[in-house]
Amino acid sequence: MPVFSSRLLATCLLLVPAVLHGFPVFYMLSVSFKEAAEAYQFPPSLLPSHPVLSNYSDALHAAPLWQFMLNSLIASLGITVVQMLTSILAAYALARMEFKGRKLVLGFVVAMLMVPSEITIVPNYLVMVGAGLIDTHFALIAPFSASAFGIFLLYQFFSGVPRELEEAATVDGASRMRFLFQILVPVSMPAIVAFGVFSFVSAWNQYLWPLVVTQSTSMRTVQVGVGMFRSEQEATSWGMVMAATSILVLPSIALFVATQKQFVRGLVSSGAGVKG
Amino acid sequence: MSENSADSATRSAWLFLAPALFLMFIFTVAPALFSLILSFHDFKPFSFAMVPVGLDQYMELAASEDYRASLMATLQFAALVVPGSVIGSLAVAVLLDQTPFFRSIFRTIFLIPVGISPAMAAMLWVFLFNPTSGFLNYLLSMVGIVGPAWLSDPDWAPLAVSLTTVWKEVGFNIIFLMAALAQVPVELQEAAWMDGANALRRFWHITLPSISPAMFFVTVVSVIHAFESFGQIHILTRGGPAGSTGVLVYQLFRDGFENSRLGMAAAEAVILFIIIGAVTLVQFFVARYLKGAPQ
Amino acid sequence: MAQLELIQVSKDFGKNSIIHGLDLTVEAGEFLVVVGPSGCGKSTLLRIVAGLEPVSKGDVRIDGRSVTKLSPKARGIAMVFQNYALYPHMSVRENISFGLKLAKIPDDEVSRRVTDAAKLLHIGALLDRKPYQLSGGQKQRVAMGRAMVRQPAIFLFDEPLSNLDAQLRVQMRAEIASLHRRLRSTIVYVTHDQTEAMTLADRIVVMRAGKVEQIAAPMELYRNPATKFVASFIGSPAMNFLPVSVFPAGTGMHRTETIGFRPEHSEFIPASGSSRLPPVVSGEDDAIIVGTGAVKLVEPLGSVTLVHCELAPTLNVICEYHGPNIPVPGDEGFLKIDISQLLFFDGEGLRVRK
Numbered sequence: 014m015p016v017f018s019s020r021l022l023a024t025c026l027l028l029v030p031a032v033l034h035g036f037p038v039f040y041m042l043s044v045s046f047k048e049a050a051e052a053y054q055f056p057p058s059l060l061p062s063h064p065v066l067s068n069y070s071d072a073l074h075a076a077p078l079w080q081f082m083l084n085s086l087i088a089s090l091g092i093t094v095v096q097m098l099t100s101i102l103a104a105y106a107l108a109r110m111e112f113k114g115r116k117l118v119l120g121f122v123v124a125m126l127m128v129p130s131e132i133t134i135v136p137n138y139l140v141m142v143g144a145g146l147i148d149t150h151f152a153l154i155a156p157f158s159a160s161a162f163g164i165f166l167l168y169q170f171f172s173g174v175p176r177e178l179e180e181a182a183t184v185d186g187a188s189r190m191r192f193l194f195q196i197l198v199p200v201s202m203p204a205i206v207a208f209g210v211f212s213f214v215s216a217w218n219q220y221l222w223p224l225v226v227t228q229s230t231s232m233r234t235v236q237v238g239v240g241m242f243r244s245e246q247e248a249t250s251w252g253m254v255m256a257a258t259s260i261l262v263l264p265s266i267a268l269f270v271a272t273q274k275q276f277v278r279g280l281v282s283s284g285a286g287v288k289g
Numbered sequence: 290m291s292e293n294s295a296d297s298a299t300r301s302a303w304l305f306l307a308p309a310l311f312l313m314f315i316f317t318v319a320p321a322l323f324s325l326i327l328s329f330h331d332f333k334p335f336s337f338a339m340v341p342v343g344l345d346q347y348m349e350l351a352a353s354e355d356y357r358a359s360l361m362a363t364l365q366f367a368a369l370v371v372p373g374s375v376i377g378s379l380a381v382a383v384l385l386d387q388t389p390f391f392r393s394i395f396r397t398i399f400l401i402p403v404g405i406s407p408a409m410a411a412m413l414w415v416f417l418f419n420p421t422s423g424f425l426n427y428l429l430s431m432v433g434i435v436g437p438a439w440l441s442d443p444d445w446a447p448l449a450v451s452l453t454t455v456w457k458e459v460g461f462n463i464i465f466l467m468a469a470l471a472q473v474p475v476e477l478q479e480a481a482w483m484d485g486a487n488a489l490r491r492f493w494h495i496t497l498p499s500i501s502p503a504m505f506f507v508t509v510v511s512v513i514h515a516f517e518s519f520g521q522i523h524i525l526t527r528g529g530p531a532g533s534t535g536v537l538v539y540q541l542f543r544d545g546f547e548n549s550r551l552g553m554a555a556a557e558a559v560i561l562f563i564i565i566g567a568v569t570l571v572q573f574f575v576a577r578y579l580k581g582a583p584q
Numbered sequence: 585m586a587q588l589e590l591i592q593v594s595k596d597f598g599k600n601s602i603i604h605g606l607d608l609t610v611e612a613g614e615f616l617v618v619v620g621p622s623g624c625g626k627s628t629l630l631r632i633v634a635g636l637e638p639v640s641k642g643d644v645r646i647d648g649r650s651v652t653k654l655s656p657k658a659r660g661i662a663m664v665f666q667n668y669a670l671y672p673h674m675s676v677r678e679n680i681s682f683g684l685k686l687a688k689i690p691d692d693e694v695s696r697r698v699t700d701a702a703k704l705l706h707i708g709a710l711l712d713r714k715p716y717q718l719s720g721g722q723k724q725r726v727a728m729g730r731a732m733v734r735q736p737a738i739f740l741f742d743e744p745l746s747n748l749d750a751q752l753r754v755q756m757r758a759e760i761a762s763l764h765r766r767l768r769s770t771i772v773y774v775t776h777d778q779t780e781a782m783t784l785a786d787r788i789v790v791m792r793a794g795k796v797e798q799i800a801a802p803m804e805l806y807r808n809p810a811t812k813f814v815a816s817f818i819g820s821p822a823m824n825f826l827p828v829s830v831f832p833a834g835t836g837m838h839r840t841e842t843i844g845f846r847p848e849h850s851e852f853i854p855a856s857g858s859s860r861l862p863p864v865v866s867g868e869d870d871a872i873i874v875g876t877g878a879v880k881l882v883e884p885l886g887s888v889t890l891v892h893c894e895l896a897p898t899l900n901v902i903c904e905y906h907g908p909n910i911p912v913p914g915d916e917g918f919l920k921i922d923i924s925q926l927l928f929f930d931g932e933g934l935r936v937r938k
Contacts (some may be wrong), residue, residue: 023385024384026384030377030399037414037417038414056427057427095312098308104307107306128562131558132559133321136323156527164309180634181663186657191472202673217539218405220519236406244414254415256414276404
């Protein structure tokens with residue numbers, strides 16, 4: 014069985030993929046601080062010889078980066094909040110109420126999980142165009158306001174909460190709504206937070222829909238905005254591009270590192286419970 | 290009397306379900322159905338008129354060289370990403386499983402690309418791929434290879450895009466496989482070791498079969514993600530050069546939103562839906578079978 | 585404290601009838617225990633009284649007022665659950681005052697009631713703790729506090745002591761009994777433990793398969809069981825039953841198929857020496873001697889010794905032994921039974937009375 018030396022070997026071998034994973038982020042930061050000329054030089058240097066901040070100010074002037082972040086924040090928060098509300102309500106009904114057609118609805122939710130978003134893009138786009146809602150926050154939020162994943166995740170969690178708890182609350186005089194929001198939700202916090210984080214990050218990382226549904230620069234989200242720095246020309250100021258990317262990717266990395274545990278929980282539940 | 294309470298229970302249940310179901314219906318079910326209908330019509334963008342054309346658009350796709358190239362590009366992309374992603378993550382997961390030190394630090398490092406979006410991942414790699422100033426070619430030059438123009442060479446662009454995608458996705462698979470590896474009962478391994486099996490044998494005959502459901506799941510997720518990839522491709526190569534990275538979703542985007550052929554795009558969406566649906570169904574049934582199968 | 589009436593209450597789950605046409609009256613201030621084996625419907629009955637389960641047929645009345653269509657809150661009841669059902673994210677104080685706050689009772693009144701209940705239940709020091717920090721017995725007391733402060737017309741207890749260890753159970757039984765004496769509330773208490781029933785109840789309802797077998801005070805059930813089931817359920821160790829084939833017709837006893845007698849009304853007399861003769865029964869003893877087989881098991885409990893003997897290949901009885909030399913398995917002896925304590929049952933398990 015594994016001996017210390019083989020464990021040490023494993024650790025050393027792991028350094029290779031670790032470096033491969035970390036290098037692009039590191040290099041992005043490095044280039045963002047390089048002077049223009051140094052960015053182009055061949056062979057490329059690992060670290061800037063004379064670090065500068067000019068790339069960052071250039072980037073901030075080149076495009077409304079804060080606006081991008083604000084748009085992403087509004088859209089992601091909006092999506093997350095609505096998803097959480099609708100999912101909590103629906104999951105509670107499925108988990109705790111006896112009613113005709115319950116199995117049917119559950120099956121419907123599971124079926125929804127398997128629908129890829131591409132099939133809904135064109136019609137949703139047409140609806141937004143028809144309603145004159147292109148280039149609005151509403152357009153960014155609305156199509157994603159319900160989450161079959163959220164409903165299913167919370168349904169599984171709510172089902173595990175003992176029935177007696179709700180009965181005690183009923184005897185105490187609590188209505189269903191009150192029980193749901195004053196007792197069931199606090200008790201289910203870990204699952205709800207995990208879902209919230211996962212939902213927020215997924216919304217933040219969307220690309221195709223925001224690309225299609227926003228037109229003016231001022232409404233662009235972070236993801237689409239960063240793509241604007243991608244230019245075909247050779248004479249690109251790579252330092253500025255990397256600076257822009259650094260600024261825009263920073264919230265993701267910070268949020269991610271802070272909420273790793275919950276994010277992983279959300280990820281793993283999406284696999285373990287759902288597909289098959 | 291009992292009828293009453295059952296009815297009122299049903300009523301309040303539907304009230305609780307209403308918001309979610311309503312939204313899902315408007316933004317998922319109805320659009321999916323409408324896509325199907327739209328695929329049989331030529332949609333005139335300015336007048337919003339829909340001219341029924343039956344199966345014409347599907348026939349056009351079947352005959353289209355561009356579309357077939359897109360299919361090939363997608364399959365090639367999947368063939369590059371999926372093995373790389375799955376095998377790579379398995380290797381790292383196994384190594385991580387053997388490592389008692391720094392586990393959480395390693396895990397954070399591997400997970401960061403997962404928390405970054407495909408678009409960001411692309412932006413991180415776009416400079417690395419630069420033929421003259423990019424670090425990748427620099428590394429290659431150190432071992433005497435002249436690196437290609439990654440993003441402008443049709444022979445190499447698919448590989449570049451796959452590399453970026455694998456980099457971004459592997460972390461998720463690693464976490465998943467690590468959890469699966471942790472559940473392999475130690476006694477099985479020890480029994481095999483006492484029977485004289487070496488590490489490789491133990492891995493092949495015991496570990497691998499034990500985690501086969503997880504492996505399968507990870508593979509399918511990889512395949513589905515491959516078929517749905519868009520962001521990184523739009524940023525890295527815009528589907529080129531010469532359509533070498535023009536995967537199905539990109540084709541859909543181009544036809545629908547750059548060329549305004551929305552009916553056509555709907556048809557492509559339907560085809561994509563069928564493909565992904567088929568893969569998902571296969572996964573569903575195989576997973577069921579694997580669950581029941583003896584280890 | 586209020587009077588509770590159940591009138592022809594029936595409960596069906598789909599095709600299964602759990603409770604059949606049950607009638608029951610609980611007087612104000614009475615401690616009524618509903619006892620029976622698992623699945624007899626006692627918990628369902630309690631939940632029907634609580635309003636957690638709707639009736640299929642029948643009426644529930646509190647102080648003469650029909651509450652069958654009312655929600656639990658509107659009925660003025662409070663319930664103590666088997667698994668305590670405390671709100672995990674709230675402190676003990678918040679748990680207890682939750683119902684009161686919902687009823688919009690002013691804060692100072694809430695505070696007063698909580699303090700009083702805490703004092704009565706000895707949980708004053710625990711008010712700021714969370715449920716996960718409490719032991720089983722403490723949690724049960726908090727659950728009782730939560731019920732108490734609502735000053736309900738009727739208290740409902742659903743097997744509250746099942747999850748506690750034996751010693752704690754004895755202690756809590758005493759506390760519940762003393763609480764009842766102090767508060768004089770109407771209590772409906774469900775349990776499968778006949779000891780709890782006997783010690784706590786003013787009256788006991790024995791249920792089996794959705795039907796009431798007998799309702800009576802504890803000692804009445806003990807002395808005068810209406811059915812063989814009640815006779816076997818009440819009393820520990822359980823009653824012995826002997827199948828009987830012949831009784832002279834015309835005595836009114838001819839329907840008898842089983843005779844029952846309690847271990848405490850029988851005595852084991854070891855066979856003395858080599859003599860195989862039964863011991864002599866004196867005139868005033870009012871007892872009979874039945875031949876025995878071998879001793880199978882002896883349980884010396886200290887105050888009394890229980891002897892299990894085999895009268896016939898499938899017939900084992902338990903009797904008491906008070907002598908100095910404790911028998912051992914394999915010994916032979918005789919069984920002396922007090923005739924005045926014999927009970928007779930017919931083929932359906934009903935009492936046959938002389």
